[in-house]
Amino acid sequence: MTATTLGAVLTEAEKTLTDAGAWLPREDAEQLAAHVMGCTVAQLPLDAVPGAEDLARLRDLVAQRADRVPVEYLTGRAVLGGVEIAVGPGVFVPRKHTEPLLAWGLDVLHGVSRPLAVDLCTGSAAIALAVAHARPDSTVHAIELDPVALSWARRNVARQAELGDTPVALHAGDVTDPAMFAELDGTVDLLLANPPFVVDGVVLPPEWQEHQPWSALFGGQDGLVVIRAVVAAAVRLLRRGGGVAIEHDDEQAEVIMSLLREQGAFTDISYGVDHWGTPRYTTARRK
Template sequence: MTRQPLRLAILEAERSLAAAGVASPRTDAELLAAHLLGVERNKLMMVPLVDPPQVQALHDLVRRRAARVPLQHLTGTANLAEVELGVGPGVFVPRPETELLLEWGLQAIEGVEQPTVVDLCTGSGALALAVAHARPDAAVHAVEKDPTALSWARRNAERRTQVGDTPISLYSGDVTDPTVFMDLDGVVDLVLCNPPYVPDGTPVPPEVRNHDPYEAVFGGRDGLDVVRHVVAAAARLLRPGGGVAIEHDDTHGGSVPALLRARRVLTDVQEHPDLVGRPRFATARRTWPDEPGD
């Protein structure tokens, strides 16, 4: 069998993905090739030639990606910061934008010894596990209501524990339940949440429409059905000085901060943009007893 140049196979893959409307065809072609060959993407140049069966296998992956199967479903993994997560059907795929929320959260607990952190709507466990990786001294609690997503989170938590990360506490529960994490009321240093927030009926890419769980994406007519409960939960969970960060739709740059300001015990409300300047997440902190609002 005659070996073929890998660069030509990748170029062909890029053209196929571009024709299918994939947003980042070159990146996806290279990531699929790296996954198939078992090398890092930046090491592809060290594999100049590939066998025909490998080329065919790449074609097969590209065909599925061109059909808008998410890249992460094809590779079986997604990353949030330094943490690799298993993902697939039935669980929301973490997005790069959420790293900004994570960065804010980690800065909010700098200098706090053994912080208590809560991740609401944890999905794959992405935020909870990323915090546990960055802060081994933290007590991290995460909740998810969907059984399939929770099973992904448990597998990811077991995998991260095997590589040496601090275990997290995972719970089955619904953030709309006012008793969720009641035993942590008033003692949490940081609440993080990437809830379902897309307004019902909003057009979304095929990868989201056909593969992400509907209830992990859409949040009611205005997209705020779950967010309202998250704000209420944060207000009771946080200790004085504790912080909350909630990811939201880019149409919520005014509404989510308004929901936070409506809680008298929350202050220092701020809106944060994503990498292209769109409103992406809002933050606040719990007032101290002598601050206005208590």
């Protein structure tokens, strides 16, 4: 009987995940295989025959992915801005969609010496840590309300500090509190936020609906409850010329630009697109 190669196993896994409705079946299968084999996707030995233990473990992970568990929960990691973030049940998974928002924010800080940045609704602390990694001269504050997400953020902040990055100042708190970070009023160079923005009652794909924390996803009857608080915080916290970027749904760009205009405090109000060309974040500068 011919032994099963890893390439054949991946083909089998790809079919399983395709049938289950996963939108990146081959990529997911390869990520899971690389996790099991302890290598990168590019290093996968497709002609090799996996050992029985590795094969059983990979097939178990594929079965869980077929149940639409996020692949990042299965590998325990996600990456944003070149920083590896530990993730698992109870914390929102950082997405590739956020990379352009991060890039915009880092561009705002270009030429600013010893910048002060704030990350609202930090979740795993991915955005805050990416800023601190890219700008070791920065001071970065991050805030999160959910205690489970906050425990993941603490873990990630501690790990990056051990690796030599500038430590992030992590806070437990509510972004909708009008006194949040009052001591920083008028001093912040950059405010970034990936807040909950999904309209209550919308049914999401299982990866979010069934597995990720609803508090990180749903933003009230119009999806804007937390976003309004972020806009108000930006008015108060940003220095003149400081920048704000808010991630949102692809249909919310116009309404968020309107919210920013209504404040009378911002200029250069615009939106940016993600890697799919979809409107994904709105930006502005403090007058």
